[in-house]
Amino acid sequence: MCATGFNAAAYQQSSRTVYGIVTEEVTGEVVIGATVSLYRDSIIPGKPAERGAYTNRYGHYSVRELKPGNYTMVVSNVGYKPYAHVIHQSQMPLTVNTGKRSEDTIDIRVDVRLELSDINSNEVVVTAERDRPAIERISSVTLTPEFIKDMPSLGGEADVFRVLQLLPGVQSASEISSGLYIRGGSPDQNLVLLDGVVVYNPSHLGGFLSSFHADAIRDVKLIKGALPAEYGGRLAAVVDISMKEGNKEAVHGAGHISMISAGIAADGPVDSTMTFMVSGRRFYGDLLASAFVPPDEMPTYYFYDLNLKLNKKFGNNDRVFISGYFGRDVLGSPASDYDNFDLAWGNSTANIRWTHILKPELFISTSAIYTDYNFGFDARETNYVDATTTNTTRFASSSQIRDVTVKSDVEWFLPNDHFLKSGIDVTFHRFGSGVTGEIDDDIDKYINKATINALDVSFFAQDEWKISDNLRTNIGGRLYYFNQGNWIRLEPRVSIAYELIPNHTITTSFAVAHQFLHLVSRNDLALPTDVWFPSTSNVPPSRSEQAVIGYQTTFNEGMWLFSIESYYKSMSNLIEYKVDAEFTLGVPLENQFTSGRGAAYGIEFFLNKRIGDFTGWIGYTLAWSTRTFPELNNGKTFFPRYDRRHDVAITFQYRLFEDLRFSATWVYATGQAYTVPSGLYVYDPSWSGGTRELFTERNAWRLAPFHKLDVSLTHELTIFSIQSELILNIYNVYNRLNPFSIYTDYSYNFESDSSKRVIKQLTLFPIIPSIGLRFKF
Amino acid sequence: MKTHPHHYEFTRRYGFYRPFVSVLTSGRILVIFFILTACEQVIDVELPYNKKIVVNAFVGDEFGVAWISRTVPIGTDASSQSSAIMDAEVKMKWQDSIYILGKNYSSNTFLFPTVDSRWQGDSLTLMIDWSGMHAASTARMPKPSKIKKVYLKPGEDPYDVSYLYAVIEVDAGVVVWTDYSIWRQPEAPMGFGRIPFFFEGDPDGVMREIEIYIMSNYNDVQPGSEIELSVYTADRVYNQYLKNRYHNNNEPFTFGGTNPQFNVTGDGIGLFIPVSVQTQRLVVE
Structure with a gap:
């Protein structure tokens, strides 16, 4: 975990942007969908974060318009120990690039490395998860390959789609099919993306298994409907696999x-x-x-x-x-x-x-x-x-x-x-x-x-x-x-x-x-x-x-x-x-x-x-x-x-x-x-x-x-x-x-x-x- | 309008269904894994019973027979004897004329009256009443097609067979099929075994000339040979039936079947097809 703080000189300015990349401590892999929360002064139960953001599929985040003051920065994600650090006016950045772009804006880069954790009962994680806005969860679920691998499976073959079939709103046509029938749509109405690339028939064995090797997967996100505009070309749903x-x-x-x-x-x-x-x-x-x-x-x-x-x-x-x-x-x-x-x-x-x-x-x-x-x-x-x-x-x-x-x-x-x-x-x-x-x-x-x-x-x-x-x-x-x-x-x-x-x-x-x-x-x-x-x-x-x-x-x-x-x-x-x-x-x-x-x-x-x-x-x-x-x-x-x-x-x-x-x-x-x-x-x-x-x-x-x-x-x-x-x-x-x-x-x-x-x-x-x-x- | 001769042959051989079904039912698909684990069992389940009058009726110059029967529940024996309903009342209507079909108990059939040439180009209605159920079908008897000429077309390479074609003049929206005798003595008709050719045509009823494939010629026919050719013409509804009559499969991997497209409505299923026949003796060009 690397901790950083504000540049003291920059702190005097009126608006600040904190940005960076969140990666995993051991592997250096980017962490997708991590919650970045900035609390004014310190975390007070029941009080929401003042500002927040989520890492994209490349681990990037950006939090703008921070007002002067002390902050506690929390970066968390299920499966990781939380990163928490009190950012103080007097603190100097440790491993970040800090620059001034204008009179009113200070850019502070904070790259964060999260440690893996088996048990995520930490209070800070819980608080951060709670702060994650519900709009991010409308009709969507994110699964990790670890969760997928631990689910029971026929023949012991971990399969992404078979686990997705267990979610409400997702049906299977038959026992033989790994096809996803989501909210009354047929499998072709799902946009199946592997690293952003459309996969047209993502199945093996006559549809019995999905094409995705669990050992190669980093993250699986399912959006069951009412898709945001960033996804298109299909009627029903998105399976976005990284x-x-x-x-x-x-x-x-x-x-x-x-x-x-x-x-x-x-x-x-x-x-x-x-x-x-x-x-x-x-x-x-x-x-x-x-x-x-x-x-x-x-x-x-x-x-x-x-x-x-x-x-x-x-x-x-x-x-x-x-x-x-x-x-x-x-x-x-x-x-x-x-x-x-x-x-x-x-x-x-x-x-x-x-x-x-x-x-x-x-x-x-x-x-x-x-x-x-x-x-x-x-x-x-x-x-x-x-x-x-x-x-x-x-x-x-x-x-x-x-x-x-x-x-x-x-x-x-x-x-x-x-x-x-x-x-x-x-x-x-x-x-x-x-x-x-x-x-x-x-x-x-x-x-x-x-x-x-x-x-x-x-x-x-x-x-x-x-x-x-x-x-x-x-x-x-x-x-x-x-x-x-x-x-x-x-x-x-x-x-x-x-x-x-x-x-x-x-x-x-x-x-x-x-x-x-x-x-x-x-x-x-x-x-x-x-x-x-x-x-x-x-x-x-x-x-x-x-x-x-x-x-x-x-x-x-x-x-x-x-x-x-x-x-x-x-x-x-x-x-x-x-x-x-x-x-x-x-x-x-x-x-x-x-x-x-x-x-x-x-x-x-x-x-x-x-x-x-x-x-x-x-x-x-x-x-x-x-x-x-x-x-x-x-x-x-x-x-x-x-x-x-x-x-x-x-x-x-x-x-x-x-x-x-x-x-x-x-x-x-x-x-x-x-x-x-x-x-x-x-x-x-x-x-x-x-x-x-x-x-x-x-x-x-x-x-x-x-x-x-x-x-x-x-x-x-x-x-x-x-x-x-x-x-x-x-x-x-x-x-x-x-x-x-x-x-x-x-x-x-x-x-x-x-x-x-x-x-x-x-x-x-x-x-x-x-x-x-x-x-x- | 031209058709490739092999279209018929491939359709006849495969129907573009059989290969897939044979793959599926050969026990090889879905891999050894499934074969090892899958099990089938006879189950005691009550399937729905849809009681219907079954109509199989063709009326034309050379034939005029209706087989009238009924459906029986799954699990009971179905035979032409046991399912025939000779106590049905079967009538055909043309304009204001109603014809009551006679019964032939030895063959369990109903017999149409002799074709009246005035029927050609007009609609006929078949009506069946049995045990409080009523089925009916109205279908057009097209005008007979006119045979203009018969000729040989060489194959694509010198070693290929030649093809016998005919040019005929047909009504719009009809199915035509041919029967022929290549020897001087005409042979008995081959019935409905040949592959019909569907001509969509213009919906204005104007007759059009079309080129129709008759057969591959293995040197049996030469220019100057004489041939007796019959052209049968029926309404397009027969073509709809023909195209999906083999979809009637119900096997482990075929997810149920589908019914052919019939033209009998009401409490019945089946076909009522009036057919016009034109037979001519021609010299092959």
Whole structure:
């Protein structure tokens, strides 16, 4: 921890700005979202800080307009010991640059290093947390990778999205999916950012795992709706993930072996001004299986992901980050199969970013970004022409989205408690899709490919304004131009927080959002066959209008947070495939789409124990989500599959002993909305196979409720001088046979030599114990 | 308006659905992990029963049959015998004329009257009453398409097969499909097995000429050969049905199924399709 104070000469001036970077003591990594509070003279219980600020994603903060006097400066964040220092008039700065810019303004740089702490029950932290304005918490939650890693998980694989699914307002489509269905929106309506770069399909294993390796993550922030203007391009929510920058002091590493994958991450200094972080993860089931199954009889499946980040410091005010992500899933049939297929999909991203502190109150970030998502499918069917001759029919399809983005943002701390954020973002999108068919070994070919280029320009500005001690607002807007169709759209955004009495705040927000990129999904399949498609003159941008009203309170000295939020969101120009769509072949694809509208509304309750040996939350959501498409379901309104009337999650982590931690989650959700057979009919009596099923209206039936209990025990130990953690997970402790799907099938009766149509339920995951190992070096 | 011949063939072979479904149901998807843990069980659950009249009716020059049946609950046996409802009253209406369809108990079918050429270009309504339930469908019998010529088009390279095409004049918003005999002696029609071709056309009802693919020619047909070609023309509703008739899947990884797009309303499901037929003998150009 480094302590600093005011320059005595500067102190005589009328206005002061304190600014700097907050980093972690051991690693030197920046601390995101740390609270910087300046109390006049000293901390008095019940009296709020005179001035305050929060570090941005680069650890930068700035506090303006400090009047002459003594101050106690407190910098805190959950997971760290608080930095507290009495700043006295007579104190001279210790390690800071102090300069005079004008007659009226003194700039004082205070760089702070916070120490890690396991237990955060310190009174100062509590006070500072309590002082954090409620407007920062509207519809948003921040999670640390440590918390994520300690949660129970299937196969011991820590997964960011699986933990986010436990929050109120966030649903999962099924047990197999890590997709986030937030406040009635589908996963494509979420803006998923990895170090500011859009990741289009952030999943592995057919959607089972998210693409993000927990060992490489620094911070995860979820904003569930009514987004501030700084975020755009999606209707529903933001998942903003920051990667580690790299330890500035020494090379460190971490690794894990779960039942699903093994991964390793390392970070450290390159020199005194540069750090690195590299991580990799791979599914290893295929390698294990190869020991037992002949290679040509074994289907192929594996996934991997790689993260890399370099962080170079140029002086005190400039930094350059270079980061990249590469992930891929590969699936194929055994080589011995006559009819075989290959499937592959993956993301690649690269980002170079320059951040610059132009003035103490003015921070600039400029990035050049590349992101690519592609999906490919190739099926081959071999037919016998005669006893010795075969021919092959092949069908292959592909889709791709590739973006190149240049963006620049500024953060400006203005007088009178205004904090302005503004930025411009220019993205060039290239969408490609195609299909190739070959019949009888190239005798007949069918090739159809299409590419669409689109230019997307957006500008935003928002002002976080502390109008009074009780009233804060965030007012802003976002303006878009999308050249495919020449769409111009404006999005007003506003949030207001009013503290009725200390620690009791009501909040409200309203946001309009547009989405120019549509993930068009098949309703009937579970593969990542979905296609990203841009708005065109025939496909208008999707639009949502969301209003949120809430109440927040903290109690027991800030250890507990309780919030209620109610929301209503209307959506229009949502895109789905027509019922009679010709998948993939139907290029141009937009002819296969139909548009409709949606609505989502509900109320969320969240009780969160934030600090101490025992942490966790209880979340409950009562919600409705509907869709109405004139060309689907005969124009009748239907529930999407992920509509859940009731959704409950109870989760906690508890340190039993110094080296033993326990965590558990229990979830309950109303059953999936599902389409089931509601009768049989014979449609073509001349054909023996002419019996068909008549189905209900779309998703008109409910599967049985979903509930399960997961527990995890983490034992800290040292193996060969390596700090390790042995993790025992039990998934679905009471072996609830939750339905993944139901369907009709035939059951054969040997006694009567007849078969009967029966209804079957598929359960994916009964009770599954697993062990995992994590280690640090 | 031109169509690529292989569009039909690929659609026929795959329907652009089958590969994905075969991948999913082959037990390989979602990896060994899921396969090892997943379990299926027969469950005792009461699914809803939607009692409907089922209509399968085509009326045209060479055919005029309606199969009328009913849905039965899931878990009971459905057969053409047990689900047929021969006690239904089935009528067809054209303008002010009402025709009561006769019954053929041996084949469990209802029989349409002989086609009246005045029906062509006009709407027909089929009405079914059974056990207090009423189903109906109104559909247009398009004007018959006119065959202008039949000709061979060479393949893209010398070793490629050639393609037999026809130019026909069609009404707007119709489905056409062909049947042919390449020998001098005409063969029996192939029924509805061939892939229809949908012509959107202009909605003004003006007839247009279109080029339609008939078949790949493996040297069976030469210029000067004679061919008997039948062109069947139905309303666009048949095309809507054809495009999604195979979506009727209900499997573990397909999240339920969807019903085909029928044109029978009320207490019924199914199709009522009037078809105009034009048969001509032509010399291949």
